[in-house]
Amino acid sequence: MKRRFLMTPGPSPVPSFVRESLGREIMHHRTEEFQNILSDVHKGLKRVFCTDNPVLILASSGTGAMEAAVSNLFSRNDKVITVNGGKFGERWNQIAKSFSLEVIELKLDWGTSLSKEVLAKALKENKGVKGVFTTLCETSTATVYDVKAMAEVTRENDALLIVDAVSGLGQDRLLTDSWGVDVVVSGSQKGFMLPPGLSFISLSKKAQAAISKSDLSKYYFNLNKALKSYEKNDTPFTPAVSLVVGLKEALEMINSQGIEARWKRFEKMALATREAAKAIGLEIFSKSPSSSVTAICVPEAIKSGQIVKILRKDYGLSIAGGQDQMKDKIIRIAHMGWISEQDLISCFSLLEKVLKDLGAEFSLGASLARLEEVLYG
Amino acid sequence: MKRRFLMTPGPSPVPSFVRESLGREIMHHRTEEFQNILSDVHKGLKRVFCTDNPVLILASSGTGAMEAAVSNLFSRNDKVITVNGGKFGERWNQIAKSFSLEVIELKLDWGTSLSKEVLAKALKENKGVKGVFTTLCETSTATVYDVKAMAEVTRENDALLIVDAVSGLGQDRLLTDSWGVDVVVSGSQKGFMLPPGLSFISLSKKAQAAISKSDLSKYYFNLNKALKSYEKNDTPFTPAVSLVVGLKEALEMINSQGIEARWKRFEKMALATREAAKAIGLEIFSKSPSSSVTAICVPEAIKSGQIVKILRKDYGLSIAGGQDQMKDKIIRIAHMGWISEQDLISCFSLLEKVLKDLGAEFSLGASLARLEEVLYG
Numbered sequence: 093m094k095r096r097f098l099m100t101p102g103p104s105p106v107p108s109f110v111r112e113s114l115g116r117e118i119m120h121h122r123t124e125e126f127q128n129i130l131s132d133v134h135k136g137l138k139r140v141f142c143t144d145n146p147v148l149i150l151a152s153s154g155t156g157a158m159e160a161a162v163s164n165l166f167s168r169n170d171k172v173i174t175v176n177g178g179k180f181g182e183r184w185n186q187i188a189k190s191f192s193l194e195v196i197e198l199k200l201d202w203g204t205s206l207s208k209e210v211l212a213k214a215l216k217e218n219k220g221v222k223g224v225f226t227t228l229c230e231t232s233t234a235t236v237y238d239v240k241a242m243a244e245v246t247r248e249n250d251a252l253l254i255v256d257a258v259s260g261l262g263q264d265r266l267l268t269d270s271w272g273v274d275v276v277v278s279g280s281q282k283g284f285m286l287p288p289g290l291s292f293i294s295l296s297k298k299a300q301a302a303i304s305k306s307d308l309s310k311y312y313f314n315l316n317k318a319l320k321s322y323e324k325n326d327t328p329f330t331p332a333v334s335l336v337v338g339l340k341e342a343l344e345m346i347n348s349q350g351i352e353a354r355w356k357r358f359e360k361m362a363l364a365t366r367e368a369a370k371a372i373g374l375e376i377f378s379k380s381p382s383s384s385v386t387a388i389c390v391p392e393a394i395k396s397g398q399i400v401k402i403l404r405k406d407y408g409l410s411i412a413g414g415q416d417q418m419k420d421k422i423i424r425i426a427h428m429g430w431i432s433e434q435d436l437i438s439c440f441s442l443l444e445k446v447l448k449d450l451g452a453e454f455s456l457g458a459s460l461a462r463l464e465e466v467l468y469g
Numbered sequence: 470m471k472r473r474f475l476m477t478p479g480p481s482p483v484p485s486f487v488r489e490s491l492g493r494e495i496m497h498h499r500t501e502e503f504q505n506i507l508s509d510v511h512k513g514l515k516r517v518f519c520t521d522n523p524v525l526i527l528a529s530s531g532t533g534a535m536e537a538a539v540s541n542l543f544s545r546n547d548k549v550i551t552v553n554g555g556k557f558g559e560r561w562n563q564i565a566k567s568f569s570l571e572v573i574e575l576k577l578d579w580g581t582s583l584s585k586e587v588l589a590k591a592l593k594e595n596k597g598v599k600g601v602f603t604t605l606c607e608t609s610t611a612t613v614y615d616v617k618a619m620a621e622v623t624r625e626n627d628a629l630l631i632v633d634a635v636s637g638l639g640q641d642r643l644l645t646d647s648w649g650v651d652v653v654v655s656g657s658q659k660g661f662m663l664p665p666g667l668s669f670i671s672l673s674k675k676a677q678a679a680i681s682k683s684d685l686s687k688y689y690f691n692l693n694k695a696l697k698s699y700e701k702n703d704t705p706f707t708p709a710v711s712l713v714v715g716l717k718e719a720l721e722m723i724n725s726q727g728i729e730a731r732w733k734r735f736e737k738m739a740l741a742t743r744e745a746a747k748a749i750g751l752e753i754f755s756k757s758p759s760s761s762v763t764a765i766c767v768p769e770a771i772k773s774g775q776i777v778k779i780l781r782k783d784y785g786l787s788i789a790g791g792q793d794q795m796k797d798k799i800i801r802i803a804h805m806g807w808i809s810e811q812d813l814i815s816c817f818s819l820l821e822k823v824l825k826d827l828g829a830e831f832s833l834g835a836s837l838a839r840l841e842e843v844l845y846g
Contacts, residue, residue: 103497106711111493113492117473151529151530151533155707187688288707289712311564312533332530334711335709410500
């Protein structure tokens with residue numbers, strides 16, 4: 093048995109005060125006791141989502157809420173734009189096509205963000221676009237997109253802006269209402285510090301109005317039903333009770349600190365991570381780095397998959413490697429949810445050890461010194 | 470704080486050895502460690518489902534797996550039969566209609582089962598029926614259906630038999646492979662002694678073959694993807710890790726006893742429940758009573774909703790009342806999962822107290838004596 097030490101961009105570690113709550117005696121979901129919990133959780137979610145609109149809770153992984161956004165707000169052959177600069181942008185594509193939408197794909201080089209102008213041009217050239225699907229933090233490239241700028245453009249057109257914030261929410265700044273974002277999707281196992289199994293979806297008034305026009309098939313993810321239940325602090329189908337109980341604990345912690353304070357903390361942790369990597373001669377992959385996860389290019393002679401494997405097998409530390417075209421080229425270190433400054437120190441210490449063993453050249457301790465300078469400076 | 474005492478037909482109580490496992494440190498799902506757990510869980514599920522075919526695990530409530538059965542095995546305008554004798558038969562109707570299937574509804578009086586002859590006649594009169602949707606235990610009426618007989622009929626025709634065994638599995642006898650049932654759907658929060666949040670679906674070879682012909686939209690519940698991941702002890706989307714860890718514990722307990730032994734135990738508990746009710750002058754509602762839950766008619770002068778409310782508020786005991794046309798007419802007491810013989814004793818003791826307080830006439834202790842006779846005799 094090794095100490096398990098999780099710094100992957102989901103699942104991320106679950107703190108003991110949440111884990112303890114998961115094992116409490118189960119309660120029936122159609123009781124005042126559970127309704128009170130749902131009521132608290134609904135309020136807490138609104139604060140994290142920065143919205144006054146409903147945030148619905150679904151028993152599914154994040155992809156379930158992504159599907160719900162597609163199948164409830166659009167109809168067959170509706171024209172939509174997807175912003176695809178990685179695995180999760182690609183997922184929007186796949187879901188939209190599975191539901192027979194007409195997809196205009198804005199393909200980005202991995203690690204780059206979309207400019208406001210490109211989106212404005214695409215909306216101008218494609219009249220009648222009903223929705224724009226994007227990502228807050230594209231986990232596969234550790235890139236944060238400029239959702240605020242996208243919202244400025246979509247607001248001027250008649251398109252809904254739908255943001256996958258599964259990995260970004262809680263770390264990367266997202267002011268849903270004040271920026272004018274219509275739909276935000278998230279999941280329990282990242283910034284929310286819970287095990288996977290819950291997903292969330294917020295709906296602006298405009299998004300709520302779109303539901304009645306949709307002709308796509310849905311049942312389990314029917315958001316109209318979910319909205320009606322929401323008003324009564326209920327759910328249309330049996331909720332994942334133990335995870336909702338854990339969510340209450342996690343939200344109380346998040347909101348006691350305040351979302352603004354958390355954003356600042358993770359911005360600093362992300363900066364420290366980038367600086368630490370540079371201090372040992374490594375480059376940052378993304379041109380628009382996220383506050384939730386950092387992608388670091390490894391020296392050409394070393395395969396990143398090997399680093400990931402050694403860290404996990406020999407030291408119990410899980411970080412992520414690269415996917416698809418970035419396989420073996422990057423490592424990804426998460427700073428989200430319950431991951432702390434001290435975890436970064438441990439992580440870089442082990443990373444230095446493994447890189448040295450694999451023949452990389454740098455002065456031992458250089459990344460730790462830089463981490464401390466940024467974190468404590 | 471009152472002792473919480475759950476005898477509802479889902480969620481049912483979660484034993485402490487499972488609850489303890491839910492709070493363990495979270496592990497990453499793309500690791501050998503988690504793959505080994507999935508491998509064990511896949512084997513354990515096959516034993517409970519009495520099948521050699523794959524049993525897929527979805528992160529959703531049971532309704533998600535019901536939807537998956539509809540959206541993956543059929544196409545627009547396919548003719549299907551639904552057996553509707555309660556709320557869950559009705560749910561098959563609703564899902565099938567949401568996905569534009571042509572539904573032939575076999576409506577049953579609540580509390581009755583479907584005869585083999587009626588199903589055979591319906592299949593003969595409606596040529597080209599592709600699927601028959603039924604329930605093992607119709608929870609709303611506490612009725613068990615003769616799935617074995619239905620399978621004999623569907624096997625002779627070219628229809629898939631799909632069984633909602635969400636509440637029945639583990640208590641009501643179901644020999645999936647030897648009876649020739651194509652698809653069995655279940656959920657985590659009843660016979661499996663877990664919190665809600667996982668659903669299961671088994672697929673016969675014939676059902677697997679049907680997937681490639683389906684033209685309905687699906688993404689999160691795409692069973693083709695799920696089958697491919699299953700072979701590698703993986704899942705297409707992030708699994709509900711903590712619940713899967715708990716499932717391993719629950720399955721080990723269930724399979725150490727053996728499913729046959731559990732069926733016999735719950736048959737006896739169900740019989741004891743019926744006899745106990747009769748001993749205090751109450752009638753059993755269903756003509757084909759389930760081994761998972763018993764529906765008991767209350768005296769005409771008393772509303773069953775009142776009994777349910779008093780038991781919950783004053784004694785911390787949760788049982789269920791009636792729904793729709795049976796509202797205020799029946800109470801439903803579950804004997805499933807972790808509910809024990811001693812829970813039945815406690816339950817009837819409190820029921821006697823409340824019934825006496827509400828003016829019912831019977832000799833105190835009569836139901837307990839009868840329970841003991843059946844359980845210990």
